[in-house]
Amino acid sequence: MTTATHTLPDAADGNTGGPYALSHLDALEAESVHIFREVAGEFERPVILFSGGKDSIVMLHLALKAFWPAPVPFALLHVDTGHNFPEVLEYRDRAVARHNLRLHVAHVQDFIDDGRLRERPDGLRNPLQTVPLLDGIEQGKFDAVFGGGRRDEEKARAKERVFSLRDEFGAWDPRRQRPELWSLYNGKHAVGEHVRVFPLSNWTELDVWQYIEREKIELPEIYYAHEREVFSRNGMWLTAGEWGGPKETETVERRLVRYRTVGDMSCTGAVDSDAATIGDVIAEIAASRLTERGATRADDKVSEAAMEDRKREGYF
Structure with a gap:
């Protein structure tokens, strides 16, 4: 008679049990890589939102892994408010040059100068990014847009699916969210619509930093x-x-x-x-x-x- 044995989780390495179990970071990485490859197979003109912030940096790192040794098959898009930190813009440009990537920049200042936007009394420009973002998506004819949003960041982002359908005006309706059972993602969309894609949805801030440490990612x-x-x-x-x-x-x-x-x-x-x-x-x-x-x-x-x-x- 054979007695079944069970391997307990190893708290030191994060394994969930068994000699071939993935650590939680390996599992998150594999999920994100799968999402990138799924989008590459389903959509014609995906683009990655890239600001030089830590989440977009991790997202680009994952994209590079997903398609290595081939180049990343997507361009990058950044909405520049005109009030960005110089250190972050300098990093963005170095990353683009290092990996020979294509970068599209939509400038909020251009929309203020031609009257399509007005400065807010409180001086905030982040809320002004929506119009330049939608214009950049339309100009580039992008049908899938990767973002670094995570569900742990904020209660509205916790409502998102990995694939988030946006209508012909770029608007989000939480009632139109699609089920994503067994990691099956539905990218179907009508002409004029596009899909926002969040490869880091299931990551936490702590996961991101632990991954940065493990992968030795420069910030x-x-x-x-x-x-x-x-x-x-x-x-x-x-x-x-x-x-x-x-x-x-x-x-x-x-x-x-x-x-x-x-x-x-x-x-x-x-x-x-x-x-x-x-x-x-x-x-x-x-x-x-x-x-x-x-x-x-x-x-x-x-x-x-x-x-x-x-x-x-x-x-x-």
């Missing part, structure tokens, strides 16, 4: 502790700049900070931190009880439904 230095001139507004440390800060009543001071997420200078707050290495950052995130967007994004504090309202209009 802009803005993600690690550094001294920076900042001022306090609405409970956040914002970077001083020509975008509209600080006001006369706001005092600039030099602090040791880092950024958990990066939008642009008008909406992204820094956090006090001495986390100068990946290991330090992972330990800091593991102890945090606030999501990165909840802690540092002014554009999500406009209202309780700010993100969902923008998504319905065409934002990510």
